[in-house]
Amino acid sequence: MRVRVRLRREGGAHRPPYGQGHTATGDLHLTHRTADGRRIPLLQLLGADRRWPSLYEPRLVALSARQFGFIGFERDGQAWVLQQWDCELL
Numbered sequence: 001m002r003v004r005v006r007l008r009r010e011g012g013a014h015r016p017p018y019g020q021g022h023t024a025t026g027d028l029h030l031t032h033r034t035a036d037g038r039r040i041p042l043l044q045l046l047g048a049d050r051r052w053p054s055l056y057e058p059r060l061v062a063l064s065a066r067q068f069g070f071i072g073f074e075r076d077g078q079a080w081v082l083q084q085w086d087c088e089l090l
Helices: none
Strands: 002-007 025-036 039-048 056-065 069-076 081-090
Touching: 056 081
Parallel strands: none
Antiparallel strands: 002 025, 002 081, 025 039, 039 056, 056 069, 069 081
């Protein structure tokens, strides 16, 4: 499904929902990656109009008619940080 995604966190810290934020448009794709013998769910934004991080262990936290949100983890250098995606259906 085609969506516009806005990152709600930067380096794990919460960003305000107003002003310029990091956004990208692409297709949501849920897949799995195997690490240390464990299957990990992975949400990706395929065909994004800019470089975009993957969201590991995504959880749906908000849902309405044309908007929804996921929370999960992303890799930031050597650390795993909390990340939140606000998605708008296009």
